[in-house]
Amino acid sequence: MSVTAPQGFEAAGVAVGLKSTGKPDVAVVVNRGPLKIGAAVFTSNRAKANPILWSQQAIQDGGVEAIVLNSGGANCFTGAFGFQTTHMTAEHLAGLLDVSSGDIQVCSTGLIGTGDEVFRQKVLDGTTAAVAALDANGGDAAALAIMTTDSRPKTATVHGDGWTIGGMAKGAGMLAPGLATMLVVLTTDAVLTAEEADAHLRAATRVSFDRLDSDGCMSTNDQVTLMVSGASGVTPETTAFRAALIEVCTDLAVQLQSDAEGANHDIAIEVVHAASEDDAVEVGRSVARNNLFKAAIFGNDPNWGRVLAAIGTTTAPFDPYAVDVDMNGVRVCSNGGPDQPRELVDLTPRKTHVRIDLKEGEASATIYTNDLTHDYVHENSAYSS
Amino acid sequence: MSVTAPQGFEAAGVAVGLKSTGKPDVAVVVNRGPLKIGAAVFTSNRAKANPILWSQQAIQDGGVEAIVLNSGGANCFTGAFGFQTTHMTAEHLAGLLDVSSGDIQVCSTGLIGTGDEVFRQKVLDGTTAAVAALDANGGDAAALAIMTTDSRPKTATVHGDGWTIGGMAKGAGMLAPGLATMLVVLTTDAVLTAEEADAHLRAATRVSFDRLDSDGCMSTNDQVTLMVSGASGVTPETTAFRAALIEVCTDLAVQLQSDAEGANHDIAIEVVHAASEDDAVEVGRSVARNNLFKAAIFGNDPNWGRVLAAIGTTTAPFDPYAVDVDMNGVRVCSNGGPDQPRELVDLTPRKTHVRIDLKEGEASATIYTNDLTHDYVHENSAYSS
Known part of the structure; x- marks a missing residue:
């Protein structure tokens, strides 16, 4: 069930031809609330992709309505045109959902330097198609759509006392976190404040994704996002929630390690x-x-x-x-x-x-x-x- | 001619079975003077091999009579027994040459953790054999004996105005200097003080070997030694000598790069x-x-x-x-x-x-x-x- 395991989330993954293989390449995860908050950690690489530049700004107020992720192109080192593409993608998704673009997170992954007009149009078309396909059971489809050289999707779910944490991850190369690595979306229906979500996320990534160093190569596009719907109505016990989030993050990190490009050990x-x-x-x-x-x-x-x-x-x-x-x-x-x-x-x-x-x-x-x-x-x- | 190109040096390389291939594996270079001075730079790896620990101490007074180098075993992480082996090797060569063991430099290269009683005896026997084979044209034989996975020996010679610099190097893996890398012996018949030799050597290695980073892996055994015989009787112009030493070091560094293990580019x-x-x-x-x-x-x-x-x-x-x-x-x-x-x-x-x-x-x-x-x-x- 991946990111739709907790209550209050819908997701979808669709294929729009960003990947030459025709496999799914655009995913959207929407937070239906009642809380619409979140937190994120980003690559510490100083050469940051356009979606990172956007998402870092957009997350600052702690509000997250939805996240759109594409594979098949990193939109990194694509100049002002590339940043405009990210901005347009956020505006487009915001319009479809009738929310503020400042509450949209954008992630891209794939080849650095890819982000031309064809790329832009496909991402916009994919966003439209994904919103039309949103489903309360769409988590697995979303996990498929964010894969690049991954051989299999990575998802994890942990149930707490009246609340749930779900997650999906992608990444098989350039795996060396400076703060976070790869693309990861975590969701929970627990009731948290934005400050609590941020503290939990930083604590959990520090001892999970930040301890993964497959090939020493830090990516330009890495982002780990936690989305909080609060739909369970349950305020979790802090230690239990922290432990559960670490469990989900470690589970996903180990899945990333075991699918690392070309690895035998x-x-x-x-x-x-x-x-x-x-x-x-x-x-x-x-x-x-x-x-x-x-x-x-x-x-x-x-x-x-x-x-x-x-x-x-x-x-x-x-x-x-x-x-x-x-x-x-x-x-x-x-x-x-x-x-x-x-x-x-x-x-x-x-x-x-x-x-x-x-x-x-x-x-x-x-x-x-x-x-x-x-x-x-x-x-x-x-x-x- | 390698290290015997300048006047005042003799060298030899012999085979004593440290290498399973039977190829030469012990080299000795002797400074016949009249000056018997030198300088050296060492790996900045904090895990230093026994010969490094010895040679760092021995070089401090700027006096160098001779250097003995073995391939086929790094004598690193071999404990007190290994340090004793290095000490015994220096004492043994000093006895054969009738000089002080404090003026003997020792270098080892090969597998880390190799340095048992068999290794010790072979290094001592090899030292005896090498001294018996010392020759004013022995530089090329010495360059062969320090090779490990190198496919070819590395030597270089530059002639100045009445003086000469010669050099030999080995190294094909673990090539990432922190201060120096690989084993290198440089010789000159120019007239220099120990302080001048040290300054020239540090300046030259900084812009040559220190700019080589083949595989990011810093060795435990690296040492670059400059031996000064003064046999030409010529005090060189400082700038010209510095430039010539940089030329020899860069030449050897490029030879190391072009013979790096498995490299295609x-x-x-x-x-x-x-x-x-x-x-x-x-x-x-x-x-x-x-x-x-x-x-x-x-x-x-x-x-x-x-x-x-x-x-x-x-x-x-x-x-x-x-x-x-x-x-x-x-x-x-x-x-x-x-x-x-x-x-x-x-x-x-x-x-x-x-x-x-x-x-x-x-x-x-x-x-x-x-x-x-x-x-x-x-x-x-x-x-x-």
Whole structure:
């Protein structure tokens, strides 16, 4: 049910030919209220796509009536014409719904530099068609329409005590959040204020999407939006809602990881006993971005030397001669030296666990990444041509 | 002639079985004076190999009698035993040459975590054999013995006005300098003080090896050493010597780039009109480390959107809607939007030139990198296993 699992939402996904395959490429999610509020987090890439520039402004008052998302073109680096396209899309959807364009969020995904007149007309036509197809069970159709190189749609639902959170996500490459990554729409019928929605969303993305770093490449178009209808009439217990939102976000993040372009391994890099949580994240991310480490995992090679070499490039406090490294449960490195023979490590399963013990403090964090494979290179050497 | 091109040096390279292939794996370069001075720069990776820990201490007084280098094992993360091995190697070579062990530099390269008793004995035996084979024409033999995954030895020579600089280098992976990268030995018969040698070396590496970033992975063992014999008796003109040293370093850096593991393209990323040189370097390095950009070049795809997305992750001042990007001479992006059709760009030559105009100031820098290829993944997924 995706984003229409909670009460108060309608959605649709339609095909207008933005994708050469003819698959669905425009999605609309409408908040029927009674609350029409929301929050969003955006890519921290300073090269931001036109829809990001629009949506960042539009979300500031906390009001969200609807969101329109297209695949098949990022509308990024398309100049003033591209921003006008985003603006026209918001105005067009606002007109169809008889609401203010300032309460419309716009997201685009696909090839950077795509956003000509043909693109504009298709997005506008798709918005019209999607509004005509709006359905209280349209969440799955919307999840299909936002896919790019994804092999499958990503949706998640969690039920609370009288309220529900639903979500959909897309993303298979350029997966490295600075604040948020990929396109994600979350919906809830819980009763929240705009400030509560914002706080919950930032807290949940910080420990879910922000811990995913598939390929170190931060996108220009990433946005995670939470829409609140309040249709359940239930004001949730704060801790329970926070936990449920983290559950939905983590579920979607893991789905993104397991569908990452060309990946053979889903790698969880768990950093324990760091001096601070920031240190743990920095160490995990440094390992996650090390191509030699990532290629070694592809080759089922427990090359812990590359793990330590990557830690050495961080600013985190650590003693190279105190660090322990486990791979899939085998202690391959103790106190910065060899321990168990590498032959004992079985790296054939897709799920891979690397545990790094810095022995500096009490903080920990897990970063989720993928291996570097022939298929990753193949898919990304042929994307736009 | 490599490191024996200048007067006052002898060198040798021998095979002792550190490499399973039986190829040469221990090199020694001896400074016969009359000056016995030198300077060195080291990896800024905080996880430093044992030879780095030794050599950093030994170089502090500016005295260098000889350097011993082994391939076939990095002696990194091998604990106190590994440091003892380095110490014993320095003492052993010092004894053979009847000099102080404090004037011996030691370098190791190969798999991290390799440094057991067999390794130790072979390095000591190799040192003995290399000293017995020392020759005033031994530079090329030494250049062969330091190779790991290199497909060919790297040497360079520049003649000045009465003096000469020679050099050899090895390195084909983990090529991303933080201060220096790879193993490099430079020699000169010019008359320099230790302070002059140090200043020249730092200035030259800053604009040569420090601008090479093949795969973003910083090594634990990198060292660039300059040995000064003064045997020509000529005190060089400062500017001319600096320029010649930069020429030798750049020559070796380009040789390293063109032999990078699995690479199909040698990419020069030229950043112009940056607000500062640091900004230009940061922008160039960010693009050089972007896997999506690197895979696109492998696929002969002039995907300038990935260039701009990479710039957006830096802290350098720039306006995304002012940037121009040229690829192999074709202006594919003007003022942050599409310009010439991508079909006009020919990316089939190995030499690739990307020019980024930030339009912020007068500073510029060029970063040298490689593409991300199937062969890179293949070679690095099978290195240690």
